[in-house]
Amino acid sequence: MNEVNKLNDKQIIGCIRIDREPVAADQIIQMENNGTDGVLLIDDSMPVDEEKLIKLIKSVSEKSDIPLLVKRHYQRLEDVKKILYAGDTRVVMDVVLAADFHLMVEASERFGKDKILAWIPESQPVTDALASAVQQNGASACVVENRDTELFTTYHLPVLPVRNMTDAKEITAVLKPDGVRGIISEKFYTDPMDLMSLKYELGSMGIATNRFESQIPxxxxxxxxxxxxxxxxxxxxxxxxxxxxxxxxxxxxxxxxxxxxxxxxxxxxxxxxxxxxxxxxxxxxxxxxxxxxxxxxxxxxxIGAACHTGNESCFFTNLISRSYDTTNPMTIFDEVMATIIHRKENPKEGSYTNYLFDKGIDKILKKVGEEATEIVIAAKNPDSDELKYEICDFLYHMMVLMAERGVTWKEITKELAGRH
CATH class of the missing domain: 3.10.20.810 (Phosphoribosyl-AMP cyclohydrolase)
Structure with missing residues (x-):
């Protein structure tokens, strides 16, 4: 079975105004489980609690594959960078002032046009000059709040209208124009609904959406x-x-x-x-x-336990077994990292890991540098065992550094995957 996700499919995207109420990562993840193709997070608070926002994005990305659009006040390229590096995100930028367009161009050139969207609020007049400026200054699409979108599609700008609706017929009318790539609705969050059913209903009205379809009857x-x-x-x-x-x-x-x-x-x-x-x-x-x-x-x-007994799996009763190496090379980094994080959160007297955390970032960085040097020295030795030991020491200290700075293996592997 494949998920139908073609270029012309219309996206069903939820919207959460995180500046108005506290939002937990699990609430966003549940929207993915309900069938949303992404979530727009709006934070118009001044000043933005950047640390809290990034923590939320990272928490969602660690547990989920849902793409996030993040609307906030971006003043510097560094603001854009922090959001894009926090998870599977795209930034939605204001386009009111000349400085907004300058930043949009800079961000587009640095991170790629596909990562940058323009925000057109309900209060902003929609003119040819605005549409032309957005088109020429690095936005891949426009997020248009409760305004007519025809002018933007005339300029060949993909559009994501923000409309607070859940009725399939109303949504169909919004989605029919070719330039409209999807719909964003806060009601998909405030009024939880079965979005998979909505997608099939839209399909019956001729609207292609991102949904499951079996390849074999x-x-x-x-x-x-x-x-x-x-x-x-x-x-x-x-x-x-x-x-x-x-x-x-x-x-x-x-x-x-x-x-x-x-x-x-x-x-x-x-x-x-x-x-x-x-x-x-x-x-x-x-x-x-x-x-x-x-x-x-x-x-x-x-979600929760699979077995009616409360066990994670129904297969928890052993019949026979023989001793064997249970080390899984595919999961060992996550397992060691989990142990390091557990030690950080639950200190144990005499623990070397806790000693490093207690001494702080400078001590950890010093050890990482020392172990990197030891790898270089060991690589000159014909005996590969020494190199193996030094690499293990380096990786351990590197994971302590990752835990100290809140970097996960998922973030690292995702970044690596995007490079080849």
Whole structure:
């Protein structure tokens, strides 16, 4: 199963005015689970609590893949840089003063035009001069608050209108023009709704949206004697197997439509949407089928415990085992980092890690520098074991530095992934 996400798909984007009420990262992440394609965060407070805003963005990015648009008062290129480096973000900039356009050009040249959007507030007159200036000064699109968007599309500027509506017919009317790339609505946050259902309703009206669609029809699956297909469900990031259940065609179609795992209960002989009773929903990331087309592998975001016993996984009872190395090279950095962070938050007497944190950033930096030098020296030694030991020492001290400065492995690996 693939997520339909073509160039011409219209985006359904939530909006949260974080300057008006406290917002937790989990509230934003829940919007992603409900089907939003992104979230616009608006912070017009003066002055902006930059540390709080960046902490929120980082917290969302650590737990989620949802793109964030961030509208705030940007005065310096450094303001833009901090937001873009905090997570999967794009900046939405005011375009009122000449200085705003100068900063937009500078930011576009430094970080790429695709990272920069222009904010057109309801109070700002929409003129040819404004549309032309936005087009020429580095914005990839316009976020237009409760104003007509036709003029911007005339200048071939993609538009994201801000409209507080949830009715499918009204949204369809807004989304139909070719230059309109999506809709932003605060009501997607204040009035929580099933956005996956909205997307399918929009699809019935001819509006293409970012939604799930199976590449193979259920009729081609090989079912068991009860007309069911087994589903192995695993956590999408860790790969941990959570449970095994079954689907019939109705359950399969509902899973795709809603984006939440839905099974067929063999004992109750009815549809079973995981989480309806417990709140422990499973939000779909992907569905794959095996080579024989007789088993589905589901990768999900698991809320709470998967097992009715309260265990994370239904597979918690060991039958047989033999001693073996459980080290997973794919997760060891995260595991060591988790230990370092735990030690930082829960100091232990005599701990070398706590000694470094107590001494502060200068001591940590000194150790990182020393270990880097030791790597250079060890690399001259024909025996690679010494180099191995020094690299481990360096990586440990580097992770202490990361923990001290609030940098995560997810941020590092994401940055690396974007470079190749």
């Amino acid at each position: 259920f009729s081609e699956f090989k079912l068991n004697s009860d007309g069911l297909i087994p589903v192995v469900t695993q956590e999408y990031k860790t790969g941990k197997v959570l449970m095994v259940a079954y689907m019939n065609e109705e359950a399969f179609n509902e899973t795709i439509r809603s984006g939440r795992m839905t099974y067929w209960s063999r004992s109750r002989q009815e549809l079973w949407k995981k989480g309806d009773t417990s709140g422990h929903y499973q939000y779909v990331k992907s569905l794959d089928i095996d080579c024989d087309k007789d088993t589905i592998l589901a990768k999900v975001v698991q």
